[in-house]
Amino acid sequence: MTTIKEVAEKAGASVTAVSLSLNHRENGHVNKELAEHIRKTAKKLGYHPNPMARSLRTSRTRTIGFISEEIATTPYAGELILGAQDAASELGYMMLMVVTDGKADEAKEIASLKRYGADGFLYAKMHNRISNIPRSLSNEQTVLINARDAKDHVPNITPDEVAIGYDATTKLIDSGAKRIAYIGCSDDLIAEPLRRKGYEQALTDAGMSVNPNLEIRVPNDGPCLERISELFDTQQPDAFFCFNDARTWYIYQCAAQRGLQIGRDISLIGVDNNRIVSETFEPRPTTIELPHYEMGYWGARKLISLIEGRELKTIDTTGMVAEIPELDAPNPVFIRCALIERGSVASKASHRE
Template sequence: MVTMKEIAQQTGVSVSTVSLVMNGRDGGRVKPDIAAKVRKVAQILGYQVNPMARSLRTNHTRMLGFISEEVATTPYAGGIIKGAQDAASRLGYMMISVSTDGDADEDEEIAALKRYGVDGFYYAKMSNRVTRVPRSLMDMPLVLVDATDPEGRFPSIEPDEFRIAYDATTRLIEAGCERIAYVGCSENMIAQDGRLAGYHAALEESGAGYSERLVANVLNNGPALNAVSELFDREQPDGFFCFNDARAWYVYECAARRGLTIGKDISVVGVDNHRVFAETLEPQLTTVELPHYEMGFWATCKLVSIIENRSLDDLELPHTTAPLPPLDAPIPAKIHCALIEKHSVRS
């Protein structure tokens, strides 16, 4: 079993310094480069902290509670949990995840996690929305994931919905598209508002101009397909920005029925980089990838920084598709999502 004394000998620092670092109490006491060296050596040697002993010394369990609605049961949003777990592991924490879907009582789940002594909570939603924070969480360190507190009382992380649409529409403009349509969502959502605004702004800035006639806000199934089909015949767009990859399917279907080739006659950009559509549509769909992993990773870092009252400047960040915003970003912190080039936009 590796001891703190062995780590101290390998790094040339005192045992007390190693103790501060391994117990997460080095902020303001140990230089960041020294703390990083201690953590790296500890990892190489395979040092394992005794969580029970540490919780008795520090009054912290180093456990985090992840409260989610639908996230845990949705395959492509599960990256949020993966990102949160990866960051927790790097920082020496364990994460307990519970889902409040269906009949699960949210307050009971929160109370159970509090009995375990978790140091802080995530509160995550399936899609970006303004949400009510449960009263039982208001006295705990808390970070909202893919959600925002309407009063801005708690730190939160979400995709930059405006930039998603702005970048996608700009890509279509750069491809030479002159009549760019938006297949949006008819539900009242933060994502819909942000994406419609980004689409509008990109068109106005390019000089192409915005027209409501090129917008079809739909839900799904037959009515959505009919609305996109009518848009095809009425306006004859040569480019489509779609609220998500699922709605891009309607564009592919309508193009096929008219003998038009995606990526040649019609250019299409979606949102999600949803695995099912990414592997099914032909040609493969150029899309903006939602930053599920990045949101989870950032949320853990922010939560731990609150719990430990330190900046985490010494944390080595993973390679991610989208860059992580700084931990002191304004609320809500926004992630600039990456556009994934495939083959549905003409070259």
């Protein structure tokens, strides 16, 4: 195992200079070029800090706690957790996770993380909502993921719900659609009115009228099919923006019953990039992907920057679906979601026929 002394000898620097540079505390002590040379040398030698020794020096364990409520039972939990874990690992931290799904007492689970010496906490929700962090975290470094802090005192990140509706509807408008319906959700969710707001704003900005008869809010079951079927017959929309991918199923069914083809006669866009839907339907539905990995990644980096009291280097986001916001972005932080284009949006020529 490579030691700091060996790095110092190879880099031609003092042990103190190496220690300061590897801990990014070189400002005013080690010149920038030498600090960068030391870090490159350490990387080349395969140097890894001893976490136990570091924790004794800094009174930090380099461990963060991830607290979720039901999120581990959702299909997107893996990406949220993976994003946070990847960011923590890259910065030399370990992540411990607890799930409070009604079977476990949240206060006890948080207390157990504190006993392990967690330096800070990620508090995640399974869908976008207004939330208050537990009282036991009020004096801890904490970041909310996929939720808004009720008072915006705690750093938080959520999808840009208005932009979801706006971007999806704009894509449908650009395809030549003239009668775009919105299939909303009847549940009391923060995302629902915000996505509808984006839908209506896109129509207005394009000089198209907002027609209340083309907007419905439905549950995700039998009544949904009945309402959409009625909408097909009474309003004859040529495109649909759906609150989520699950609701696109009813569009496919109603179109098939009327001899209409998705991607030619009818255009549609959903939200969340549900794997079951995207891998089952043909043509595969165009969708807006919710950035669970990116929210988890940003949340962990934000938390660690707070724990260490320093700015973190800009990262390479190549390969990520959504653009990561700056860590110093003001609360609340919104992340714009990516449009995943497939075959369910007709061409302009198809809409003109």
